[in-house]
Amino acid sequence: MKPIWIVDDDESIRWVLEKALARENLATKSFANARDAIAALEFDTPQVLVSDIRMPGASGLELLQTVKSRFPGLPVIIITAFSDLDSAVAAFQGGAFEYLAKPFDIDKAVELIRRALEESLRETSVESGPSETPEILGQAPAMQEVFRAIGRLSQSNVTVLITGESGSGKELVARALHKHSPRAAQSFIALNTAAIPKDLLESELFGHERGAFTGAQTTRRGRFEQAENGTLFLDEIGDMPFDLQTRLLRVLSDGHFYRVGGHQPMKANVRVITATHQNLEQRVRDGLFREDLYHRLNVIRLRLPSLRERREDIPILVRHFLVQSARQLGVEAKRMSEPTMQFLSSLDLPGNVRQLENLCNWITVMAPGQTVEIKDLPLELTQGQGDGASTAAGDDAPAAVVHPHGGQVFEAVAPATGAPPGWIGLLELQAAGMLGAGQQEVMAVLGRQFESALIKTALKHTHGRKNDAAVRLGIGRNTITRKISELGIDGAKDE
Template sequence: MKPIWIVDDDASIRWVLEKALARENLATRSFSNAREALAALDTETPQVLVSDIRMPGTSGLELLQTVKGRFPGLPVIIMTAFSDLDSAVAAFQGGAFEYLAKPFDIDKAVELIRRALDESLRETAIESGPVETPEIIGQAPAMQEVFRAIGRLSQSNVTVLITGESGTGKELVARALHKHSPRAAQPFIALNTAAIPKDLLESELFGHERGAFTGAQATRRGRFEQAEGGTLFLDEIGDMPFDLQTRLLRVLSDGHFYRVGGHQPMKANVRVITATHQNLEQRVREGLFREDLYHRLNVIRLRLPSLRERREDIPILVRHFLVQSARQLGVEAKRMSDSALSFLCSLELPGNVRQLENLCNWITVMAPGQVVEIKDLPHDLTQGSGASIDSAATEPQREAPAALAVASMNGAAPATAAENPLLASLGVSGGWVDLLELQAASMLGAGQSDIMDALSRQFESALIKTALRHTHGRKHDAAIRLGIGRNTITRKIAELGIEGAKGD
């Protein structure tokens, strides 16, 4: 483990911290000014950096800014006097792990440094791990059983029925089965049967010939043909219309099907994997699902555990999703405090992993600080309702589209939900341009005038506010990021009545 660096022009402060950390068997290295620490960073790095905020020459905030630019994952603790709390706020905005108010209790100081050290070691472990994102994350015994089943089933061509609550990751398991199978080089095609209207589902599955029905102006290949040689994943199979179940049973039985309006039998070389959150046995008893199809699909059943059955996986999932959503938006990843993480582990989370991912996306966009506390979480969670974050995840739409628009135009995030899962998880189906079109249509329908001016002002205001948040209020930096002049941004801030900007 690397040493903890202490930067302070006060020799007594350095001495006290050195002795206290030595009692904890923690190595230290001290510097009397920021310039020396910056020079040392060229050849080595600390595990944690503790710095005073006001020192002759380079200040602690300048040191913080440089360090976070070069080593984003390095925890920096800023020491400041009680009368200097404005600087403490600036330290948080600059990415500080925490601030330590002088005069401080030495035991509390050591405790804080210990917390930063734990965070640093976790970040180091993540950074030293595989670069490739794991397909499925889980250390709980229930998930280890799933991994073993995937390993056993991947080399087989047998039909698999994946069951489990909504949001448990059934499609991820299906993709893993395909990826590790002999069919991996061929297509993986997924279709949610509940999301396709009944009248179109047959054509989606089997394709259609030209002129087969009104609007069929060309021959179209269905999902079975698209998945030839590979894997077809049919999600929410329990919602498939009864008459289509007969056609699916025939394909599974003899491997042949007909396009809609076609007379030539088509041969299907496809492995079928299905999934449902419903009780298929109950639907069979109710006459809503064919019993023979049920037995054809239920050759091997793989049940995914709910998140309530694998709570020990929540911390690693949270860290993964926070890093993932931050990368998509081009921002620094947020961190959960120990209390906030414990609180999340205690929730029911009925939406399972998908709900947790949506919550992490919400946190990335909406949480005010880098370290997320319980009070920063959505109100419907903290008020004890345990309600689904799927509804709370729509809350960022009041502000998120602006942030997403900036990220999209900076090249940090794609502009559509199809390209960017973060947009989709926030409830934005088509992207910020679609939202703009919807807003314009609503205003036109209401008979409003001067729509171009009104929307242009809102758009400019959203862009500038988001850029100022990203640069911690620095106008010059915001202007550079937006690609406009400093005079232009100053004039726009005045015209639009934007607050919170400061000079550079």
């Protein structure tokens, strides 16, 4: 994370902010005037910039104008005296994130800087995306057709609709279309329309103005603005609410949209790629999807085959995912025995490539040896798959997850189809094992472990200071004191 820049000719204000942010483990860099900060922008950029308005030489508003012209997503907090409220209004018109009125409360200043920091990190993660487009692997004839289609569309900006079952790799194809298009140097922005609550989806797509609704404390750019001159990928488009379909159609038709609460039309130069696992034609017939929007999106259609249609690709994908998972965990990659690989290739995996990737992550963590046999696979795969598989699985087949606090051992099953990778997938794995073993009060047990892990980590981060840990976790001092006692956590101190 980049440092927070503080620009103020008053040395005491710079000192106070530096010390307050240092206590929060946030790096800072200070400047006594705007000119030095502007010069530094030629070589580096901050995560958040905090600047006074009135300084000798260039003003804070000039600095704001320079920053917004070069780095429109960089949050700028303006420091102003109460007598400068007109300047504060001008600052907002110039795109400032927020302002601090002198004299300001240092805790409120740190809280405001933290909000700006969160916004900056969110913008950075959205705009940067993955540093490399993930590989699309496949030698099956059906996948070769997909590759040929991507090649034919490489110099086109045409709208594409990608269809296929869940987990078949629709986003990977969308990224490949972007990577090989004239827009490759610009942003690729992805949004799963089914994952965003209906009330928030409009703001996610089109952004909102400050004060547009309760909680809209700052102006926020939507995904169309973030994808300007690049590509916007809308996954699960079939689940988009009907009223928002009308707004999307208008953008595709005339290239203009309004932020929520805004009155100024915004121009959108964006290539839209959509994807769905649903039958859009049927949804049109059912009155759930606009027919005119369907025809706008269905200019070029790419259908991705399911894993059942490309079984010959399963060994390639398994080897790739095992190497990838091992690299992430810093361990040696597992290997599949020939019978195990043949067994996996015979399975109907309803979660397609995503399920296979999750399975390889599970194998990397749970399989006991370097060479994976059928008996090492999760029971839900081996049970009911024929005598050979059932016999090979045997009584010693299941791996085990040991309760973190010792004691009972629970049988582990693979994550559910479509389970996310990372710690959430492992949480689902642990919960599934406990539920499968008939464990009671699973929510309470895992909840205590979750709270204990969070509080212990926060206390390490604050060197045992429980009040600071409470602030960082967003809970009250009485709450953290009570939970430290209930959970039996050691090493906490009041100061």
